[in-house]
Amino acid sequence: MRGEASVLHLDLDAFFAAVEQRDKPSLRGKPVVVGGVGGRGVVSTASYEARVYGVRSAMSTREARARCPHAAFLSGRFHAYRDTSERVMRLLRDVSPLVEPLSLDEAFVDLARSDLDDLSVPSVTAFAERLRERVVEATGGLTASVGVGTSKFIAKVASDLDKPDGLVVVAPGTEQDLLRPMPVRVIPGVGPATAERLRRVGVHTVADLEQISEEEMVRLLGKASGHWLYSLARARDDRPVVAEREAKSVSVEGTYDTDLTDRRLMESLLTRQAGEVSGRLRKHGLSGRTVTIKVRLHDFTTLNRSTTLGSPTDSPATIARLARSLLADLDTSGGVRLLGVGVSGLADWVQEDLFGETAEEEVEELPEVEVPHHSRRTWAPGMDVVHTEMGRGWVWGSGRGVVTVRFETAETPAGPVRSYAMDDPELSPWRPPESTDETGSPPPA
DNA sequence: TCTGGGGTCCTAGGACCC
């Protein structure tokens, strides 16, 4: 904990929804919900107009629709959020070289490293107000809530106190008075499970928590959490603002609207995800030794299976092969709602072949072909199965009057493929696409 | 048809080594 209030926490208000309202004036002043729009989607951000109806982050979109049917439900435009976020982060770095982003919409700023010499409360307050104005200018109208205090913990608590569009500076020395009446949930790391454990021993507020001895706390919550909570209950927090943090894992996962039961489809999905993970690893010049799959069963039990290689990999084929073999040991007969692939144990070196030869590996791409249709039905990517002369395949994507079908094996039939006689009467016979380089390649003839 | 996706950190047990 510092002598002056020199840690600033900035949080953009209802960030994703605010970007949508900024970019689409018709949404301004109206309830906007950004999140998964599918059958199993959850709310990522609700605008304040939607919050009036009780719509909250992490709520299922189904429930959000029930509470606020007239809201605009949007699936999100991440490039727009990233662009806006970068503008804000750039502005913050302009203020201090020590900026620690926590997510797209949140960051700590170390004011002790800024140009601001006078760290008195009035000086810091004026500085933070000016910063909030600059955020509005830089983002085209988005507001931020800001908290300033003697530690990260206090700054973060403070930024929450006057949302949205607020500023709270906690004067040094007043931290404990501020915290004591607050519920234990204000402490970062105290979630529903920890709060429940504490409730059972009669601890509801930070003041209650302060009465618990360190030994008792460790007994109750384990070594790390126990010591940590003991300190935070006394507003003791010396964590520095850290600008750069290295990624420890990269993963891709997906929840499907209907439970998966077909193993080959699961393998195909894992293969695709492995390709995405590999792409992101390579983009950042990373490779990792541990490949993990995540499988959430129909009853929401979640299984992780991992395997560790002798040396790091970023190869899509290797990640995919390991992922599929990890899946092979699991019983998925009850149905699977989520599949994911991740790589951890990241090594920060770009993989290089010692013999000067780069092994080019490709994902085992399965043939895909676009099939026109004249149906009004909704095709479910990954779920709808079609049968063709070429074999069985899944609907992999859909556009206007066309579905992409992905075949279940990499083996293609001999001879030119002229038509696909879909079992589904709503699918038209296949015609060769005009150009093969835009929409994925047709199966080799 | 309750319950996302991308992460981080912690715990606990077993293997293995010295």
Add this chain to the structure above:
DNA sequence: TCTGGGGTCCTAGGACCC
């Protein structure tokens, strides 16, 4: 009848955060 002990790595699960 004896079966230490510490350190590290790996795996699996869970809590938590935004």
